[in-house]
Amino acid sequence: MTQFTGLSEREAALSREKYGSNAIPESEPTTFWAEFKATFQDPMIRILLAVALLMVVMCLFGYADVYEPAGTILAVILVAIVSAKTGVASDTKYRQLKGSAKKDRCKVYRDGIITILDVDQVVVGDKVLLQAGDKIPADGVLISGGVRVDNSALNGEAEECPKTAAPEGTRLPQDITGDVFVDGSSLFRGAVLFDGEGVLDVQQVGVSTMMGRMAQEMQADEPDSPLKVKLARLAGLISKFGYIGAVVIAAMYLGHSVLVAGGFGNYLSQGFVPVLKNAVDALSLAVVIVVCAVPEGLPLMISLVLMQNTSKMLDHNVLVRKAEGIETAGSLNILFSDKTGTITKGRLEVVEFFTAGGITIPLEELDQHTVTKSLLDLAIGKNSQSMFDGQGNVVGGNATDQALMKLIGAEVYAQLESGCAITQSQSFNSSNKFSQAYLADLGKTFYKGAPERLLARAKRYVSLGGEVRDIDSEVVNRKIDELAARSMRVLALGYSQQEMVHDQINPDTVIIGFVAIRDDVRPEARQAIASVQRAGIQVVMITGDRLETAASIARDAGLLQKNDDLAITSAQLNRLSDDEVKRIVPRIRVIARALPTDKSRMVRLCQEMGLVVGMTGDGVNDSPALKRADVGFAMGSGTQAAKEAGKIVILDDNFKSIRDAIWYGRTIYHNILKFCKFQLTINFTAVVVSAIAPFFGVDEPLQVTHLLFVNLVMDGLGAMMLGSEPAQKAYMREKPRRRDESIVSCPMAAQIGAAGLWLTALSFFFLKAPCFNDLFQTTEQRLSAYFVLFIWSALFNGFNVRDEGGHIFRGLDENRGFLQVFAIVVAVQAVVVNAALLPGLGWLSRMFHCVPFSPAGWAVVIVLAGSVIPLDLIRKGILALLHPRAQEPEEKL
The missing domain is CATH 3.40.50.1000 (HAD superfamily/HAD-like)
Structure with a gap:
């Protein structure tokens, strides 16, 4: 091979200054602060901040406590922290994976000698020595030698692409097509040499290489994820529902006050202060409606679910x-x-073996045919550029040699190495299309090559019984054509009883058999x-x-x-x-x-x-x-x-x-849907109850702090409760959802509506029915008990949303967190309600406007709350009768 002087260090520096570095800029690491700020682009988060701002205004005028907006702001901060930690953790895992890889190096002619350099130091004009196994460091043209390259990093295919040297001064083609990868003299960064040796004239480096240009293309903005699109639509619907509902309910509240006063004139005659107080009460009710409508726990739930599943x-x-x-x-x-x-x-392997008699032998049964197997082992093990290293790995040779060597195995190879030696050999080349090795100890020459080359000389083959028979060319060619139609490469193996002749196949050659090689499915x-x-x-x-x-x-x-x-x-x-x-x-x-x-x-x-x-x-x-x-x-x-x-x-x-x-992605989405049913049912009930209650003489059955408890404490834990629901095989039988499909489907709206209306009716029955007067002597006790009823109803409804049918308790052993969270929420609420009885927790009682009540009251409330389960099972049963679904067999995954 021609010896090259290469560039001097001064010339290399000038080239780097003119054409740039060979380094390809990497993406910046994800930072906690960047991920934290990105959270505030979420439309649901923006709604929460708007609600918090409203409550801050109410605080300034003395119509709300400071912990009400503080709780909402805390929820937003928690979401941002969890989302940021998830993003940073995923990026860190990736960079750890990337950091474990060593920096690529290459051999470059500089000042007349070969120098080992990091690929980033290569410049335009460098002459790079390429040898088998090397990764090409830049784009350019082969100007000396001959190589075969693996372009899979560029075109995805691990085929052997021959490259021949071009005269010095040859330039890379302007238009890159798929054929440029396959033949010619052009070489591209990232490709790997199968074998051969040559010199690369570097013509493009860094961002000017094909790899670099593609890296720059990746700077384009990414499309919004389907979940982001769906959440944006949901946020829009909820905000419209909440804000329009708040205005309508506030107007109805003021209208009701006017009617009670006996007309508009009488209403105004009460004086400025009463009218202003009434208007502020209406505004306060509107804020409660908005707080009820917005699912504060949803962003947190999604962040937690994604974090758990990553x-x-x-x-x-x-x-x-x-x-x-x-x-x-x-x-x-x-x-x-x-x-x-x-x-x-992703690798070539022998997938089939057949004799010249047309008989296919399963690879695992080859050992049963001792004559054929022993000859096959010699034809491969003693006639290859590949070998086994001390760890049992195949090294050296091309992909075909390696595939054949794996067929015989390390143990057989070791036995062959300790046996007879190779006396003469000739490696495969593209003109002969075969390789051969002569073993003097056995007096045999073994061949491996293209079927047409061996069949042109060989007239006989070894049968499975060890007999030598005449070849039926029609049978053999039909079998080879059949395998070629399945894109398999067929190689023939044979032996001769004569000494090898360079560039020739002996006329007495006997076919051992044929192997079919492919990168198989x-x-x-x-x-x-x-x-x-x-x-x-x-x-x-x-x-x-x-x-x-x-x-x-x-x-x-x-x-x-x-x-x-x-x-x-x-x-x-x-x-x-x-x-x-x-x-x-x-x-x-x-x-x-x-x-x-x-x-x-x-x-x-x-x-x-x-x-x-x-x-x-x-x-x-x-x-x-x-x-x-x-x-x-x-x-x-x-x-x-x-x-x-x-x-x-x-x-x-x-x-x-x-x-x-894909399966877990669908599971995550289903778990998000379950949580939406869980929380939107609560929100729907809270909105309707809070809107109607003043007209029934019940002022604020649910305080803003109660709603914050629902949306932050219970729903934050609810995210863990429903976010870990197990993957179901049925999810992989569903059709894909449209990108713009609404999260709230008609069946989902029906389930939310049915449960919400039942809980609304149950609420007013509990709040107004005289049969509960003996259990709850004061209004404070009844409202405290209603808070318990509301929370327990929501918890029991958590079972309903776990399954579209009646299997609402199935899989709890795979999601043990469900019952644990259930118990935690119950315990926290019990502390809140009984805080007045606990030393040092009186402030908690005042914050949540709760007072203790009797154990009998607790029992009645829990039984009433549990009614949501049979009600929803009845609804599901009716739907099953009206719309029966065929039972599909469970597939393996």
Whole structure:
């Protein structure tokens, strides 16, 4: 190979000054303060702050206590702290994963000698020595030697791409297409050498490389998550309901006062002070209505649920970088998945062995055919560039050699090494298409190569019984064609009784058998893909591989099933307009020879169609699409650019883990829905009771402090109670939800309305019925008991929201926190109500306007509160009769 002088240190410094550094800027670490501030962009948080401001104004005029707005502000701060801690923790986990990787280094000619440098120190004009296993440090052209590279970091495919040297002065092409990766002399940062040796002329560094340009593309704003969109709509509805309701109720209150006074004239004749007091009471009632309407605990609940599940997902090999990503995964409509390493195993392996007689032998049964197996072991173990190291790992050689070596195993290889020695050998080359090794001790030459090369000379084969028979070419060719149609690479193995001849195959060669090699589909990926498809999610394999190979893998993986399912190439896709692509999107299952621009385009078009889009990937080429997608799944073994672009990192590169992320994402959303039912039922009841009570002669049955207890103490703990509900297999049989779908569906509104109306009727029965006069001698006792009734009713309703049917107690053993929180809320309320009897807690009694009452009163209140359970079971039973659902079999996950 030509010796290069390379740049001097002064020339390197001038080049760096002119063309820039080879470093690619990384994203800034997530800070607690940045995440804390971001929380205040949430529309629900803004409503809470508006409520707090109203209560501060009331405090200034002496119509509210300072702890009322203080409690709401405390809730907001808690939400911001929990959200910030979740964001920082996820980012820290990712950076720890990233920090464990060593800095890449390379061999550069400087001042006539080879110097080892960090890749960041490479400059334009450098001549970099590349050898097998090296990672290419910058974009440029091969100007010496010959290499085969793995471009999977760039195009997702671990195929061996031959690169030949170009004359010095050759420039990188302006237009980068998928074919540039496959052949020619162009080399790109991030690719890895399979084998060979050469010299790279560096022409692009840092942000000017393909990897760098993609890193810059990732700076674009990300779309709002489906959960954020839904919460914004919910916040808008709640604020309208609360504010309009507050104005209407306040007006009704003033109108009622006018009617009681006997007309408007009589009302005004009472004087300025009574009228002003009445107006302030109406305003106070309006504030109570707003406080009742706004679910203060919802933001806290969502933050806690996301935090709980991000840590839980690590057990499923899923690292959640951004908390909203896990919920978004559950909302997917379409998922674009990488092929290599995600659907397939990411490495070549022998998947089939057959004799020249057309008989296929399962790989696990090869040991039973001793003659065939012993010859096969020699043809592989003594005729390979690969070997086993001391730890049992295959090293050296190309991917094909390594796949064959794994077939025979470390133990057999060790036995062969201690046996006969190789006398002569010739390695594989592209012109001969075979390799050979002569073992003088055995008097045999062993061959390994392309079937057509060996079959052109060999006329006989070894049968399973050890007999040598004539080859039936038609049988062999039919079998090879069948495997080629499944995109398998077939290699022939044979032996000769003569000494090897350089560049020739001996005429007495006998075929031992044939092996089929492929990067095969993961068995668990087939099942996971089927599960995701049953969930109504369209899975599209998007790959840099050729169409025939991609289609074959897609069929094996269960992606191509119907006659109208489409497998198309990048070239075909780019001939279609955006509108034409949108029309065929529902039928697309495979996109082959895909470019980075194809991935970003498909994400954009699907989002324009209102779909929630997921993208998986591991290469630099995937990074822009990972960033643009609603949720990007980066592979743990992938490039740092891909990991920084994705919201979720799949640590084991397995489609099954993606399925688990989707499943848990749906579980999180269901748990959020359960909590919404839980809290909105309370809020609905509180609004109606507080609005109507003054007209029935009951002033403030629920104090603002009672409502804060509901929304902060009970609902904060309720977040833990319902946020840890177990994942159910039924969630993976549901159809995906639209991005703009309302959180409050019609069935959910019906459940909230039914429970809310029952609790409202129960409230007024309790507050006005004379049958309770003996149990509660004073108004203070009855109102204190009503506070208990309200809280216990909400707690019992927590069981109702756990299941759409009658299994409301199922799974409590998987969510032990439910009963623990139930007990904590009961204990806290018991302390609040009986605070006057406890030393030093009189202030707590005054804050909550509570007084103790008898044990019999407690028993009656608890029984009344429990009535919400049978009522909702009756409602569910009626619905089941009116709308029976077919029983679906439980699938494995």
